[in-house]
Amino acid sequence: MDAASIAARKQPVAWIVQLLKWETADFTLRLSTGGFIPWGSEVFLARDPTYGVLGELPTFEDGIDSQTTRATLTIIPPDQAGxxxxxDGKHAKSLIQVWDATLDGDTGLLIGTPDLLFRGIVDFPRVINGESWEVVLECGTEEALLNEPNEDRRLSNPFHQSVWPGELGLAYVTGLGRKVYWRANSPAGSGGGGYVSGGGNGGGGGFANQASY
Structure with a gap:
């Protein structure tokens, strides 16, 4: 949080609000918990006439150990169309951000720069049908993608071309079916060599057996 915001919160009259920005392929939604708030060239509203209002924001906390931060954000649409x-499930992986902001109690304008509380992507929506219809957005951070398994990544022509379309460097290479150990010694009894960069001792030694650079 910047110095201006910290100083403002020590004054007798200051409002603390949250700002939400959700960017999808169909719309960009900007909502606030403190009414009409301009920030730069953007305006955040307490109620969007098409998509509704913020229903609930969680307490944002860091993940524990190997877990990454998750958050559930509630939006209450005004009607069935909203x-x-x-x-809509097609908004999965769209960017969503939440800031903590300080407002001047007299002017209602921002003081300092809002502090980013959460930056993540929408995982999937949940629907709550009670006194009102609510949409709960289950969100995770972009860093969570680092924990996803990547068994689909292979030293093979199909995967190579999925990254570099039309590049045929692996189209006619044989022997790609065997396991290649990158930067590690081959397990005992595997019979396969590790990836060896440049010249060296030959045989089945892994990268760890090569001379230090």
Whole structure:
């Protein structure tokens, strides 16, 4: 949090609000918990006439150990059309951000720069049908993608071309079916060599057996 915001919060009259920005392929939603708030060239509203209002924001906390940060954000649409638009599953992996901001109690304008509380992507929406229809957005951080398994990544022509379309460097290479150990010694009894960079001792030694650079 910047110095201006910290100083403002020590004054008798200051409002602390949250700002949400959700960017999808169909719309960009900007909502606030403190009414009409301009920030740069953007305006955050307490109520969007098409997509609704913020229902609930969680306490944002860091993940523990190997877990990454997750958050559930609630939006209450004004009608069925807004509900269908917000709850559409095609918004998965769209960017969503939440800031903590300080407002001047007299002017209602921002003081300093809002502090980013959460930056993540929408995982999937959940629907709550009670007194009102609510859409709960289950969100994770972009860093969570680092924990996903990558068994689909292979030293093979199909995967190579999925990254570099039309590049045929692996199209006619044989022997790609065997396991290649990158930067590690081959397990005992595997019969396969590790990846060896440049010249060296030959045989089945892994990268760890090579001379230090």
């Amino acid at each position: 509900f269908a638009a917000v709850a």
